[in-house]
Amino acid sequence: MKPLIPFFTLVRQEVYRFWRLIKQTIFPPIVTTLLYILIFGFSLGSRIQEIHGFPYILFIIPGLAAMGVINGSFSNACSSLYMAKFDRSLENLLATPLRPVEMVLAYIFSGLMRGVLIGTLILIVALSFFKIPPQHFFVLLYFFIFQSVIFSCWGIIAGMRAKTWDSLATIENFIITPLVYLGGVFYSIDLLPQPWRMVSMFNPLFYIMDGTRYGILGVHDAPLLYSFSFTAIVALILFGVCVYLFQIGYRMVR
Amino acid sequence: MVPATICHLLTPMNAVEINHLKKSYPNVAALKGVDVAIPQGEFFGLLGPNGAGKTTLISSIVGLVKPNSGEIRVMGFELRKNPREAKQQIGLSPQEINIHNYTPIRKILEFQGGFYGLSKKESLKRGEELLKHFSLWEKRNVGRYQLSGGMQRRLMIARALMGKPKILILDEPTAGIDVELRHELWSFLKELNRNGTTILLTTHYIEEAELLCDRVAIINHGRIVAQGPPKELIAKHQLKKESRRDGPFQFVRPGSLEEVFIKLTGHTIEEEAKEETAEETRA
Numbered sequence: 001m002k003p004l005i006p007f008f009t010l011v012r013q014e015v016y017r018f019w020r021l022i023k024q025t026i027f028p029p030i031v032t033t034l035l036y037i038l039i040f041g042f043s044l045g046s047r048i049q050e051i052h053g054f055p056y057i058l059f060i061i062p063g064l065a066a067m068g069v070i071n072g073s074f075s076n077a078c079s080s081l082y083m084a085k086f087d088r089s090l091e092n093l094l095a096t097p098l099r100p101v102e103m104v105l106a107y108i109f110s111g112l113m114r115g116v117l118i119g120t121l122i123l124i125v126a127l128s129f130f131k132i133p134p135q136h137f138f139v140l141l142y143f144f145i146f147q148s149v150i151f152s153c154w155g156i157i158a159g160m161r162a163k164t165w166d167s168l169a170t171i172e173n174f175i176i177t178p179l180v181y182l183g184g185v186f187y188s189i190d191l192l193p194q195p196w197r198m199v200s201m202f203n204p205l206f207y208i209m210d211g212t213r214y215g216i217l218g219v220h221d222a223p224l225l226y227s228f229s230f231t232a233i234v235a236l237i238l239f240g241v242c243v244y245l246f247q248i249g250y251r252m253v254r
Numbered sequence: 255m256v257p258a259t260i261c262h263l264l265t266p267m268n269a270v271e272i273n274h275l276k277k278s279y280p281n282v283a284a285l286k287g288v289d290v291a292i293p294q295g296e297f298f299g300l301l302g303p304n305g306a307g308k309t310t311l312i313s314s315i316v317g318l319v320k321p322n323s324g325e326i327r328v329m330g331f332e333l334r335k336n337p338r339e340a341k342q343q344i345g346l347s348p349q350e351i352n353i354h355n356y357t358p359i360r361k362i363l364e365f366q367g368g369f370y371g372l373s374k375k376e377s378l379k380r381g382e383e384l385l386k387h388f389s390l391w392e393k394r395n396v397g398r399y400q401l402s403g404g405m406q407r408r409l410m411i412a413r414a415l416m417g418k419p420k421i422l423i424l425d426e427p428t429a430g431i432d433v434e435l436r437h438e439l440w441s442f443l444k445e446l447n448r449n450g451t452t453i454l455l456t457t458h459y460i461e462e463a464e465l466l467c468d469r470v471a472i473i474n475h476g477r478i479v480a481q482g483p484p485k486e487l488i489a490k491h492q493l494k495k496e497s498r499r500d501g502p503f504q505f506v507r508p509g510s511l512e513e514v515f516i517k518l519t520g521h522t523i524e525e526e527a528k529e530e531t532a533e534e535t536r537a
Contacts, residue, residue, distance in 0.1 A: 002373075003371075006368060010368075084354075091318055099338055
């Protein structure tokens with residue numbers, strides 16, 4: 001037996017799951033971005049001042065792309081795990097020879113594929129209007145990958161904990177969405193008065209947004225080293241938590 | 255002196271070995287020190303009333319339940335230390351249907367093969383063989399919701415066989431299957447067993463166990479109360495000719511395994527219903 005076949009099979013299964021539902025999983029964030037471009041680019045955009053020397057719509061595109069990555073990765077992992085708990089197919093998976101670390105990696109990997117695919121499509125659609133390429137491609141890739149890992153892991157934990165769809169929606173609506181919106185998608189924290197500026201510095205999503213913006217536009221608010229190390233450390237910690245929870249069979253093994 | 259590894263290879267190994275297994279849930283002790291050894295190639299039946307501990311025992315063997323103490327070995331591999339190697343040997347068809355709701359069934363089998371290390375090509379080939387064997391080929395592109403209860407049950411068995419298991423664990427495999435298909439399934443399982451697959455079967459149809467199994471164990475209140483070939487158990491535990499055959503025995507064929515089962519577990523239908531209710535409350 002080739003040792004990686006079980007892992008890649010689970011990745012294939014998970015990718016198959018979201019790809020089959022492409023109208024629900026991939027297209028909606030692209031449509032939302034087009035609407036933002038329409039509203040902020042061609043309608044309201046001219047009334048808003050430039051930020052860091054960029055037209056307003058261009059300034060918010062990195063945040064929209066990051067938002068697509070974050071939501072795509074989170075909902076991929078949490079809905080897949082929750083559904084697998086619901087139809088009990090998770091029990092079948094746990095009875096197979098797959099190791100806990102392989103299961104976690106497979107869920108992360110499929111979340112990453114969905115998240116990065118959405119982020120990339122958003123950028124292709126949005127930047128094609130402005131004819132500018134990302135300024136620092138590898139920085140952008142770094143932030144796409146790590147934010148996807150972070151939110152896939154969070155999705156795994158949420159999916160394991162959830163007993164109802166409602167609890168998953170609560171996390172998305174009342175925690176992730178406010179953090180994303182207040183993380184600087186639509187504004188630079190330079191524009192905020194104190195103490196809100198300080199408060200924003202404690203929002204972990206701010207560093208992810210800021211790093212992504214640097215990758216695309218070449219401008220940033222926070223020191224880059226903070227953003228780089230913060231995203232990597234959080235991703236690593238959450239990955240460790242996921243592996244541990246799978247190993248003990250948290251809410252899965254009686 | 256013969257090295258230990260060679261000794262290990264030369265000694266006939268049990269397919270499943272369970273030593274003093276204990277498992278408690280918050281309000282109930284499900285397994286109270288179970289010892290079972292199933293030699294390779296045996297057709298073994300596990301019988302017991304509802305809530306006796308059958309499913310907990312089976313779930314422990316595949317790692318879905320964490321025992322409080324005791325040891326489980328599968329083809330010589332200790333489950334706790336070598337879970338991957340142990341699970342690689344087992345195909346499980348559980349009591350509850352646990353199949354992805356909307357994935358086409360051919361894909362379900364393809365993925366299952368992959369989880370056990372089969373390449374995509376091998377999985378597709380084996381999946382096709384099994385779907386044809388279980389008369390599901392025509393339905394290969396539909397989700398499990400579009401299958402009848404009997405078809406879903408057959409799909410569960412097909413899925414359990416995808417990884418070419420050395421040990422097949424079947425928890426109530428014939429529940430909801432009509433008589434003709436049940437007989438077909440019996441002959442298929444017998445053939446599989448003749449070809450070397452060890453089978454662990456739980457069933458509520460006692461005559462099924464009597465007919466198919468080389469040995470059976472009867473579990474009650476988390477303890478194995480009897481173990482042996484059906485004929486031996488019948489000879490040892492059947493009611494005496496002069497015994498009254500009323501109450502739970504009035505519809506039981508004298509000298510059958512069912513008679514032994516009722517005698518050892520002391521269960522009437524009413525009691526089972528009460529236990530079922532208690533089990534549902536616990537769940």
